[in-house]
Amino acid sequence: MELDPQNAFTAIQTGVHQASALVVTYSFSVVGAILLLVIGYIVAGLVERWLYAGLGQVSGFDLTLRRFFSKIARYAVLGLVTVMVLGQFGIQTASVIAAIGAIGLAIGLALQGTLQNIAAGIMLLALRPLRIGEYVEVGSVTGTVEEIGLFATRLRAADGVYVLAPNSTLWTQPVKNYTRNGVRRNDITINAGPDEDVDQIQKSLVKLTAGDKRILREPAPQAFASDxxxxxxxxxxxxxxxxxxxxxxxxxxxxxxxxxxxNKKLAAE
Known part of the structure; x- marks a missing residue:
């Protein structure tokens, strides 16, 4: 079978036109994708800085939370830009978003405990039941708070032992904060015999506190028969x-x- 030169030339010409059209089309797509990536990267950085600065104007807003939310905003913008870039090449973004959602659900189920600690860390940083430098007791965990992270909180026990507690443990139990209110009460109890003067004992105990500037005058020290x-x-x-x-x-x-x-007993003897 002989090849018709005219048909061959026509076929080649058609192929060249189609190739040229594809090159032009995808060239615009590539250029558009590059522009989207550049602009998206710049916008993501601006959003991160604006949010970080804005949260800094909120009184008492924790530095760790400022960084966390500003980073989340940055990655959200970059994720949106990535979906837009894929759309430039004709990819069905709805399918991509559905796939990302399914992957995110699977990761969330696999890292359920970790995500629970992150959520608890955000609540601890936002509501501040404990702060750095405060002495707290939460269940079996006791110590001075040294760092509150998104996953765990670091404490130093009274004997100097290093303690790292998961945030979920600290969030789901009652917190005893011995520092927060700025004052602490203490009771010292002694037993007086039947022949001892209870009134005189009470006066002597109160006298022990006189002149000690570390003891508050309001509420005033008091001694009383307690049992x-x-x-x-x-x-x-x-x-x-x-x-x-x-x-x-x-x-x-x-x-x-x-x-x-x-001394009283020695004097009595």
Missing amino acids: LTDDSVAVTLRYWTSPGDFPAVKADLTRGTRNLFL
Whole structure:
């Protein structure tokens, strides 16, 4: 079968026209995609900086949350730009979004515990039941808060032990914050025998607190009979101090109470 030169030339010419059309079409698509990527990258950076600066104007808004939300906004813009770029090449973006959603659901189920810690971290940073430098007790976790992250919170126990607690553990249990209110109360109780003067004991206990500037005058220290048994009366000294002074004042008053009654017993003998 002989090849007709005229038909061959026509076929080649048609192919060249089609190739030229494809090159022109995809050239515009590539140029448009590049422009979208460049503009999207710039816009994502601007959105991140604007949101970071805007949240900084909110009083008390945590620095970690500012960074987290500004990064989320940046990646959201970049994700939208990526979908738009795919649309430039004729890809069905609805299918892409559905696939991304399915992948996100699968990842969410696989990382359920991690995402729970992130959600708890956001709530801890937003509502601030505990802050850096505060001494807290949450369930079996006790210590001074050193860092609150999105996944876990780092604390230092009273004996210096390093403690890393998952945020979900801290969020789902009652928090005892020994620092937040700025004052702490302490009670020191002793047992007075049946032959001892309870009124005099109360006066002596209150006198121990006089002159100690670490002890608050309001509420004023007080001593009172707190319990009664067949052979003794429990007398309690109650006072208030700052959380920072609490351990030292407790130790000093405990030692002072012991010395006071030890001296009385020695004098009686």
